[in-house]
Amino acid sequence: MRDILKLFLAVTIFSAVSGGLLSLVRSSTRARIEYQQLKFVKGPTLKEIMKGCQNDPITDRFKIKVGKKEETIFVGIFNGQPRAIALEAFGKGFHGPIGVLVGIDVKTNKIIGIGVTTHSETPGVGARVKTDPTFRAQFKGLPITQTFKVKADGGQIDAITGATISSRGVCNAVNNAIALYKKLRPEILKRLKNFKSKTLRS
Amino acid sequence: MLKRVFREFIKGLWEEIPPFRLVLGLCPTLAVTKRVEDAIGMGLAVIFVLTCSNVIVSSVRNFIPKQVRIACFIVVIATFVTIVELVMQAFTYHIYQALGIFIPLIVVNCILLGRAEAFASKNGIIYSFADGLGIGIGYTLSLTALAAIREIFGYGTFFNIPVFGPSFKPFSFMVKAPGAFVCLGLMLCIMNMFKK
Amino acid sequence: MDSYIVLIISCIFINNILLMQYLGNCPFLGVSKRMDTAFGMSMAVVFVIVMAGAVTWVVNYYILKPYDLEYLRTLSFILVIASLVQLVEMFLKKNIPALYAGLGIYLPLITTNCAVLGVCLINMKEEYDFLHTLVSSLSYSVGYGLALILFAAIRERILLARVPKPLQDTSIGLVTAGMFSLAFFGFKGMIH
Structure with a gap:
């Protein structure tokens, strides 16, 4: 013993x-x-969305609690003002969820850019939603009042040839991100009001 | 004494160089030698874990009850592996991603448990340190040599720098799984030729 | 249902744990010299991987994840596997001596077989649910057994052949495994 x-x-x-x-x-x-x-998973996409910003959006991020989950909001500073935010949402693709980062201008409520972060779509077909720049450029500058759909569903977005389901997944992810943004908008604006960047360049 | 420390260190570089002379730890040898960069990252991780675990095992060797020594060795090794995992994640994220599950799998790399059981649990701290460092460096050299061959022919690069002209067609067999087995087998054959 | 069939085929053939993911090579080369040892080892591996897959899934999702202890994954998984192997060994020795006679000597070797920990880690990385975890563990281990048994059959022939001296033993084993892996590469086209 x-x-x-x-x-x-x-x-x-x-x-x-x-x-x-x-x-x-x-x-x-x-x-x-x-x-x-x-930095490695979302960094490259974030950099492209926030092109020309004067800070490092990854360092200048904050979190908002939504129910049990925490949503991360990235802040981009343009002309010395915290004008843009980016947040991530998911839509169902062909092989699983597609993560899309959506950048929104908080003054004009227009999309400044989107980009796919994570996905498991077929290389060369569905995966082009991430790699094809003309596909994602379609969202740029559009107001967030509309719901995004591919043309096959009577919407405004040209789907990637042969990858309608993946393209639809991206549209849904963008819609989810916008819905999330609308829900959190008062809180986000409150945080941005007294926002102090740690990485501001002039 | 200094002479013996030196001898314990140097034997890992040729006489008992893993995985050729000491046929242990084959899985990572095959898996992470696609690029020299990954091989060196893996090698450094093994050097750190092996040296630290050897020192710790050697210093507590008299307190561990014999029946549970293997479990205790595994805990020591797993601790250092997790430290490496966290540090790599924090500072060299792209190498961490390239190595993937092979970092946690260092725990079951037979070299570590083999050295703890065969050497560190029987010898003093300084000798165990020299042994761990020597075997670790030897392993890193082997990984690097194999990775250099595979990367040069398979991708046409060395340390991600192109070595051949633009007309070079990569021999992609080398960087796929079959190439790994064949390459290691032939290298082992060459090493055997040096053995008397 | 489709997802299970795809998973089974991909785990056994396309992503064969031994020949494509390079896991569990040390025992692979060690015990493949004779058919009966290869068979015993395969059975023991199937047995342990399926059990370890199930237990580590429970540990991960009911202990590590809720308490945010995922950095202890490596440590806890290896301890779970080591104690599981020990328990299985004691249980078999006492209750099913016939099975113990067959598998007993291979069980201690399995703790350091990286295929076991490897499969558990892959299951967590792919975030399978419990049923998928069971299916993938079973298929991976069956794939391991298949490769091991087929390889042993070839290796018994090699023992009869005259191999040049420096190539003997592990060296020719690795080259043969390379050819084998090349054959398994042919399965790559099966699922887009």
Whole structure:
């Protein structure tokens, strides 16, 4: 009995020390890991949407709680003003959810650009919703009052040839993002009012 | 004493160089040697984990009950692997993504448990340190050599810099799974030729 | 239903854990010299991977995720697998001695078989639900067994052939595995 207790104690002590050490390392790297993940997964898309902004939208982000989930809002500064925000929403594609980042000008309520972040569509076909610049350019400058649909559904967006379902998924993701934005707009404007950028360049 | 420390260090570089002389740790050798950059990243991770786990195992070797030593070694190794995982994620995210699940899989790399059991649990701290560092560096050298061959022929680049002219057609067999097996097999054959 | 069939085919053939994902190679080369050991090892691997897949899924979604402890995944998974193997070994020894006689000696080797931890990690990375996890674990391990048994059949022949000295043993094994992997590459066209 005493032997078994000793064995048990040894493993427990080892695990406890290791757990403690790891939680220490974890808490000291946490912020940086989050930043790196955003930078590599959403960074390239975000950069294109916020072309010409004077800050780093990844660092200048804030979170709003919606129910149990937290939504991340990226802020872009133009002419010294926090004028644009970007947020992500999902739409159902051919093989799974398509994540789309939508940039919106908070003054004019127009889309400044969209971009696909994550997807699992077929390479060369559905995946072109991410890579084809003319497809995503169609959304640019359109007001957020409308609902986006592909032309096959009686809408205004030209679908990618052979990838109607993926294109429809992107439209739905954009609609979801706009709905989310409309819901959070008062909160976002409140936060932007006293917004202080950490990475502002003149 | 200094002489023995040196001997323990140097044996990992040729006499017992993994995975050729010490046929252990084949999976990462095959999987992460598509590009030299990834191979070096993996090698550095192994050097860190192996050296640290060797030192820790050696320093607590007299306190661990014999029946649960393997479990304790695994906990020590897994701890350092997780540290590497977190640090890589924070500072070299693209290498972390390229290596994927092979970073957590360092835990079951037989080299680590093998050295802990065969060397560190029987020898002093300084010798274990030298052994871990030597074997780790040897492993990194092997990975880098294999990756260099595969990257040069498979992609026509070295460290992502093109080495051939634009007319070079990559021999993409080399960077696919079959090429990995054949390359490693032939390298092992060449190493065997040096053995008397 | 379709998704299960695609998953099964892709796990057994297209993404064969051994020949395409390079996992579990050390025991692969170690035990493939004889047919009976290869068969015993395959069965033990199937058994352990399916159990480990199920248990680690529960650990991940009911313990690690709710408490935001996912950074402890590697540590907890390997401990779970190690203790699972130990328990299975004790259980078989006591209750099903016939099965223990067949699988017993391979079980301790399995803790450090990276295919086991690898399959568990792949399941988490792909975010499968419980049923998909079970199917994928089963298919991956069947794929492992298939490759191992087929390979052992070839390797028994190689033992009879005259292989140049430096190429002998592991070296020729790896080259043969390469040819094998090339054959499995042919399955790539099966699912778009």
